Amino acid sequence: xxxxxxxxxxxxxxFILALxxxxxxxxFSTATPSTPTSLANAILQAExxxxxxxxxxxxxxxxxDVNGNGIRDDIDLxxxxxxxxxxxxxxxxQMAVALQASMAVDTTNTSARLAVSxxxxxxxxxxxxxxxxxxxxxxxxxIEKITVDTMTRLHAYEKYNQAESGSIFTFPPGNGxxx
Numbered sequence: 001x002x003x004x005x006x007x008x009x010x011x012x013x014x015f016i017l018a019l020x021x022x023x024x025x026x027x028f029s030t031a032t033p034s035t036p037t038s039l040a041n042a043i044l045q046a047e048x049x050x051x052x053x054x055x056x057x058x059x060x061x062x063x064x065d066v067n068g069n070g071i072r073d074d075i076d077l078x079x080x081x082x083x084x085x086x087x088x089x090x091x092x093x094q095m096a097v098a099l100q101a102s103m104a105v106d107t108t109n110t111s112a113r114l115a116v117s118x119x120x121x122x123x124x125x126x127x128x129x130x131x132x133x134x135x136x137x138x139x140x141x142x143i144e145k146i147t148v149d150t151m152t153r154l155h156a157y158e159k160y161n162q163a164e165s166g167s168i169f170t171f172p173p174g175n176g177x178x179x
Contacts, residue, residue: 055146059152061153075147101115107162116160
């Protein structure tokens with residue numbers, strides 16, 4: 001099997017599993033007016049009902065970032081809508097910036113990749129500091145899922161991860177927040 005087929009199937013399966021966990025216990029079989037005919041329709045339907053956040057699905061790696069803070073605008077809105085504390089939202093934003101950077105980095109530039117991996121390590125550490133062990137990983141996974149939400153973005157993220165394959169990461173001293 002080629003990598004593209006496997007990646008496409010994996011993303012589709014992950015998204016369907018994520019959708020099945022959304023909705024706070026409501027029964028989608030009775031809550032939705034019709035059964036989607038494709039994954040794209042399922043995404044649009046879930047977004048229109050509020051089951052998942054409305055995301056930018058354009059064909060760019062980074063998407064729109066009008067305020068230039070390093071986070072896609074739709075992800076900024078998602079973070080702002082969370083019922084979390086200011087410190088927790090700052091940690092989510094820090095992780096979102098790191099993930100965006102991983103998709104934009106020149107993978108042939110070792111020092112640039114190291115800077116991105118440091119951002120990611122700081123982001124993970126900060127999430128664990130402000131959310132605690134039970135919630136931090138889930139929050140990080142959520143930000144990763146909505147950031148890497150198209151094939152274009154998946155390929156860029158995969159390229160970074162392949163370039164980093166075999167690398168050793170360390171967590172920063174302190175809590176990683178704000179770094």
